[in-house]
Amino acid sequence: xxxxxxxxxxxxSSFLSPxxxxxxxVDIPDDTDPLIRQVVSSSDGEDELLNADHHFAIFKSKFxxxxxxxxxxxxxxxxxxxxxxxxxxHQLLDPTATHGVTKFSDLTPSEFRRQFLxxxxxxxxxxxxxxxxxxxxxxxxxxxxxxHGAVTAVKNQGSCGSCWSFSTTGALEGAHxxxxxxxxxxxxxxxxxxxxxxxxxxxxxxxxxxxxxLMTSAFEYTLKAGGLVREEDYPYTGTDRGTCNFDKSKVVxxxxxxxxxxxxxxxxxxxxxxxxxxxxxxxxxxxQTYIGRVSCPYICGKHLDHGVLLxxxxxxxxxxxxxxxxxxxxxxxxxxxxxxxxxYYKICRGRNVCGVDSMVSTVAAIxxxxx
Ligand SMILES: *[C@@H]1O[C@H](CO)[C@@H](O)[C@H](O)[C@H]1NC(C)=O
Numbered sequence: 515x516x517x518x519x520x521x522x523x524x525x526x527s528s529f530l531s532p533x534x535x536x537x538x539x540v541d542i543p544d545d546t547d548p549l550i551r552q553v554v555s556s557s558d559g560e561d562e563l564l565n566a567d568h569h570f571a572i573f574k575s576k577f578x579x580x581x582x583x584x585x586x587x588x589x590x591x592x593x594x595x596x597x598x599x600x601x602x603x604h605q606l607l608d609p610t611a612t613h614g615v616t617k618f619s620d621l622t623p624s625e626f627r628r629q630f631l632x633x634x635x636x637x638x639x640x641x642x643x644x645x646x647x648x649x650x651x652x653x654x655x656x657x658x659x660x661x662h663g664a665v666t667a668v669k670n671q672g673s674c675g676s677c678w679s680f681s682t683t684g685a686l687e688g689a690h691x692x693x694x695x696x697x698x699x700x701x702x703x704x705x706x707x708x709x710x711x712x713x714x715x716x717x718x719x720x721x722x723x724x725x726x727x728l729m730t731s732a733f734e735y736t737l738k739a740g741g742l743v744r745e746e747d748y749p750y751t752g753t754d755r756g757t758c759n760f761d762k763s764k765v766v767x768x769x770x771x772x773x774x775x776x777x778x779x780x781x782x783x784x785x786x787x788x789x790x791x792x793x794x795x796x797x798x799x800x801x802q803t804y805i806g807r808v809s810c811p812y813i814c815g816k817h818l819d820h821g822v823l824l825x826x827x828x829x830x831x832x833x834x835x836x837x838x839x840x841x842x843x844x845x846x847x848x849x850x851x852x853x854x855x856x857x858y859y860k861i862c863r864g865r866n867v868c869g870v871d872s873m874v875s876t877v878a879a880i881x882x883x884x885x
């Protein structure tokens with residue numbers, strides 16, 4: 515059955531490819547980049563590899579890549595070629611997005627997972643507080659917390675599996691803004707160095723810096739520790755330093771309470787609008803090659819390996835089904851502004867694609883200025 519549906523999808527996508535070639539050529543956000551245009555618009559399957567050395571040269575200069583030895587250079591070139599093929603495959607499986615060369619194109623999938631993801635548990639603690647069910651009848655059609663001043667600039671976790679700490683600070687930055695009217699960038703390094711909160715139900719599942727963590731445990735840590743300090747008071751190094759330099763007198767944002775939101779998409783939207791940006795887990799399989807537009811893969815695992823921030827939702831006519839509005843979530847990532855759409859990812863709403871609806875948490879902050 516599974517094999518049958520995979521086959522039918524592949525057959526379907528090969529029928530669709532003449533249409534895709536058209537829609538893609540008009541919708542690429544960065545179609546001035548010959549590399550990306552070549553990868554996504556080639557249609558005979560192998561021609562993207564003809565100029566692989568040329569593409570690799572552009573990639574190296576664009577992202578400032580250097581390799582210590584000739585062997586390393588050759589190895590990275592081979593990985594790069596494999597990623598060109600993978601981007602091509604992702605383009606077929608996810609035609610509403612644009613896939614191609616990204617700054618991660620010289621990493622194998624397992625290197626990428628180890629260095630740039632870092633959600634180390636797959637399920638939420640069973641005893642987590644459940645968010646109350648909210649009314650959903652008058653939700654706005656489109657909503658984006660960036661338009662309401664609740665989102666800081668895109669950050670960069672670097673080569674450290676600390677995504678969970680960025681998802682946590684993003685949610686608390688939004689909640690703190692809602693409580694106080696002030697947008698303050700909060701410290702991920704405090705979480706990386708000081709938060710070793712463990713899941714009482716899963717032996718060994720503890721927040722562990724660059725080796726992964728979980729947003730709900732990080733909220734629990736923040737609640738117990740008294741809060742988070744400003745980014746500049748505990749700057750990000752992207753390394754496990756082994757010591758905690760937290761100065762409690764510098765706390766600027768304090769957690770009041772947090773809870774887990776049900777998998778229902780209207781509840782997720784209602785909690786987003788009411789409480790601010792939400793911490794979510796996602797399967798990042800399609801993100802290594804993502805360039806832009808709305809990601810809506812036919813097949814995507816529900817295994818959650820990346821923590822990100824849900825900041826809004828909208829809808830658009832997106833290819834290949836044109837003239838039909840389809841809804842999507844707007845996700846803030848922590849891979850710098852030179853990834854995705856200025857650091858953001860759009861993923862379709864409606865069927866828990868890549869598990870995006872299955873691990874959602876919300877946090878409230880105390881107004882520390884109120885006396
Ligand atoms: C915090 O607790 C209040 C009162 O129980 C509840 O109404 C609210 O939804 C909670 N907020 C979050 C973000 O969990």
